[in-house]
Amino acid sequence: MATAIVNITDILDEPKLRPFQKLVIALCTLIVFVEGMNAQSAGYIGPELREAWKLSPSELGLFFSSGLIGLMFGGIFVAPLADRIGRRPILINCVALFGICSIVSAASTGIAMLDILRFLTGLGIGGAMPNAIAMTAEYSPARRRSAMVAVMMTGFILGSVFAGMVAAPLVPIWGWQSLFVIGGVLPLLFLPVLFVSLPESIRFLSLRETARPDVAKLIRRIDPSMDVDANTRIVIEEHSASGASVVALFREGRTRSTVLLWIIFFMSLLNLYLFASWLTTHAREAGLSAGTAILVNTMFQVGGMFGAVFGWMLDKSGPARTIFTAYVIAAAAIACISFAGTDLVILTFAVFMAGFGIIGGQNGANALAALSYPTHIRSTGVGWAIGIGRVGSIIGPTLAGVLVQMGVSTGNIFYMAVIPALAAALAGAAFGGLKQRPALKQGVA
Numbered sequence: 001m002a003t004a005i006v007n008i009t010d011i012l013d014e015p016k017l018r019p020f021q022k023l024v025i026a027l028c029t030l031i032v033f034v035e036g037m038n039a040q041s042a043g044y045i046g047p048e049l050r051e052a053w054k055l056s057p058s059e060l061g062l063f064f065s066s067g068l069i070g071l072m073f074g075g076i077f078v079a080p081l082a083d084r085i086g087r088r089p090i091l092i093n094c095v096a097l098f099g100i101c102s103i104v105s106a107a108s109t110g111i112a113m114l115d116i117l118r119f120l121t122g123l124g125i126g127g128a129m130p131n132a133i134a135m136t137a138e139y140s141p142a143r144r145r146s147a148m149v150a151v152m153m154t155g156f157i158l159g160s161v162f163a164g165m166v167a168a169p170l171v172p173i174w175g176w177q178s179l180f181v182i183g184g185v186l187p188l189l190f191l192p193v194l195f196v197s198l199p200e201s202i203r204f205l206s207l208r209e210t211a212r213p214d215v216a217k218l219i220r221r222i223d224p225s226m227d228v229d230a231n232t233r234i235v236i237e238e239h240s241a242s243g244a245s246v247v248a249l250f251r252e253g254r255t256r257s258t259v260l261l262w263i264i265f266f267m268s269l270l271n272l273y274l275f276a277s278w279l280t281t282h283a284r285e286a287g288l289s290a291g292t293a294i295l296v297n298t299m300f301q302v303g304g305m306f307g308a309v310f311g312w313m314l315d316k317s318g319p320a321r322t323i324f325t326a327y328v329i330a331a332a333a334i335a336c337i338s339f340a341g342t343d344l345v346i347l348t349f350a351v352f353m354a355g356f357g358i359i360g361g362q363n364g365a366n367a368l369a370a371l372s373y374p375t376h377i378r379s380t381g382v383g384w385a386i387g388i389g390r391v392g393s394i395i396g397p398t399l400a401g402v403l404v405q406m407g408v409s410t411g412n413i414f415y416m417a418v419i420p421a422l423a424a425a426l427a428g429a430a431f432g433g434l435k436q437r438p439a440l441k442q443g444v445a
Contacts, residue, residue, distance in 0.1 A: 005233045008206055008215070011223055013141045017148075020222045024139045025148060027198050028132040029155035031095060034187040035125045035132075036159025038102050040301070041183050042067055042118065043276040044167040044294055045176035047284050052176065053111060061401020063111060064277040065394045067118035067125075072390030074126020079383030080246075083376060087131045087138075088200045090379075094131075095187050095194060098124030103184030106177035126390065129156075130382035137370035137378065138203040143315065149367035150311020157304040157359060160276075164298030168291045203375040206234065246384055248377045257372050258381070260427050261365070264323060265389030267424035268362045271330070271417050274396035275300055275354065282410035286342050299348050300355035307360015314364050322364050323428025330357025331421035338411035361424065368431075392420070 012021070042064055050060050074094070082090040101121040108114035133149055140148035163179060170178045202218045205211040216228045228234070249258045279300060283293035307326065314322045333353035340347035366382070373381035400413050 006219060006226060006228060008202060008219065008234065011219065011226070012139065012202075013143070015141060015143070017141070017144075018222055021139045023197065024199060025136050025152055027194065028136045029152045030190060031091060031128060031132045031155070031194070032153060033155040033159040033162075034095065034183070034190060035098070035129055036156035036301075037163040037186065038098050038121055038159075038183045039067070039071070039125050039156070040160040040276050041102075041163050041167070041179045043278070043280055043297065044164055045171055045179055046277065047281055047290065047293070048171055048176045050281075055111060057401045057404040059111060061277075061398045061404075063115060063118065064273070064397040064401070066115040067122035068273055068390055068393045068397065070119040070122020070124075071126035072122075072387050072394065074123040074128075075130055075383045075385075075387030075390055076126075078123060078127030079130035079386070080380040081127075082131045082134070082204075082379040086200050086204060087135045087379065088198055090131050091128050091135070091198065092191065092194050094124040094128035096124075096191055097121075098128070099184050099187030099191070101184070102180050102187070106180040106184070126386065127383075130386055131379055133366050133370050133382050134378045135201050137367070138201045138375060145371060146314040146364070146367035147311045149370055150308045150314075150363045153311075153363045153366055154305050154308050157301050160301040161298055161305070164294055164301065168294040168298075171294070172290055201375075207376060246380065249373070249381050249384060254372070257431065258385075260431050261369055261372065261385045262388040263427040264365050264424050264431075265362075265369075265385045266392035267420035267427070268327070268358060268365060268392070269386075269389035270392030270396040270420050271334070271358050271424075272362060273393035274400055274413075274417055275351075275358070277397035278400050278410055278413065279351065282337075282414065283347070285410055286347070288342075288344070292344075296344075296348055296351055299352045301359070303352035303355025303357075304359025304363070307356045307358075307363060310360040310364040311367050314367055319364070319368050319431045320429050323361055323368070323431060324425045326357050326361030326364060327421045327425035327428060328357075330354055330361060331418045331425065333357055334414060334417050334421055337414045341411075358421070361428075396420075 046060060046064065049055065049063065055063070078090065078094065098121045101117050101124065105114060105117040105121065108117060132152065136149050136152045137145050163183065166182055167179050199218060199221070200214065202215060202222070205215050205218070212234065215234055219226050219228050219234070280293045280297045283296045284290065288296065310322050310326050333350050336350035337347065337354065340350050369382045369385045370378060403413055404410065
């Protein structure tokens with residue numbers, strides 16, 4: 001009697017997403033939604049915090065950077081742990097960490113305490129985001145993987161927009177603490193749902209010989225019609241490995257793509273967090289009210305939602321054309337922000353288009369990172385790319401704070417931001433096509 005064979009790759013690569021796959025992607029979307037709220041909250045409250053505590057520009061810049069330093073360490077050191085112990089425990093624990101730290105941040109009595117809590121909040125966000133990207137990629141069909149990652153990452157943008165919408169009416173009345181309270185309560189309320197409903201990555205489990213019973217359960221959840229018994233041979237078209245490390249990102253012809261990814265992430269996140277941290281301040285300096293300045297900043301995130309089209313474009317046209325197009329659009333829009341001056345219509349449109357290019361390009365880069373690495377080093381690859389990008393995200397707001405302290409206007413700082421956008425575009429153009437390496441079929445004992 002012939003042994004039945006179940007190929008996990010074939011099941012996942014069906015053109016139509018199954019309900020269980022949609023559930024996993026939806027949960028990852030909710031995770032990055034609450035991440036987006038917490039990651040962007042500092043930029044929305046910056047002017048009010050500066051006024052309440054009489055902070056110097058350099059102190060405000062350090063406040064912006066403290067969370068970003070946590071994001072960097074989370075991406076480099078926490079996220080890669082998932083390639084050893086699994087995506088699920090890292091995601092759940094990181095959501096708990098940044099939820100608790102956000103609530104405690106509202107009780108801060110000084111800037112030093114707040115900086116430490118923002119660092120810990122960033123540590124949780126930085127550990128969770130690469131694994132939400134990896135989990136989404138690992139449950140998505142190959143032909144729609146980039147689009148699914150981009151759609152999932154709109155959750156981050158929606159969270160950022162939600163934070164702005166909440167901040168505009170609440171912060172002027174209830175103070176900057178109100179945004180931290182909301183940013184902490186929602187993740188903690190979401191935790192029981194994750195604990196009950198979030199599965200482990202089936203691709204991660206399938207590469208572990210001891211995980212056959214768990215893999216069989218997940219196969220039946222994905223496709224209830226599948227008959228998997230003790231005699232069924234389960235295979236997946238993947239490479240197996242004993243461990244993961246950053247060195248693996250430079251093996252098997254991956255050096256060029258890894259270096260280019262790091263350049264794209266560095267330049268992109270430098271600009272993204274420069275905007276997140278200083279755009280509201282720039283709008284206030286241009287003469288806009290606190291509420292209007294926050295809403296203008298929110299348009300940056302709204303533009304990013306439309307930038308999800310770059311995920312679809314990545315699947316259809318490849319990384320070179322997609323990344324280049326996104327960041328050329330971003331460069332042109334950034335140049336118009338300072339040019340707009342106090343013209344609210346031009347400023348709002350320029351901010352919208354900057355978000356379309358920068359956030360849209362970043363979502364494309366997130367998907368590209370997930371596609372560039374196999375399962376056993378995917379969280380490591382995505383985590384290090386985001387971690388390197390966080391170096392840029394720290395340098396951007398911090399350097400802006402130093403320049404403001406020296407008397408440089410925020411308008412001129414945004415003119416300078418055209419340079420990293422063009423650098424990201426050129427790195428994307430150099431990426432070329434994404435080479436698919438031959439895969440090996442691995443049986444699950």
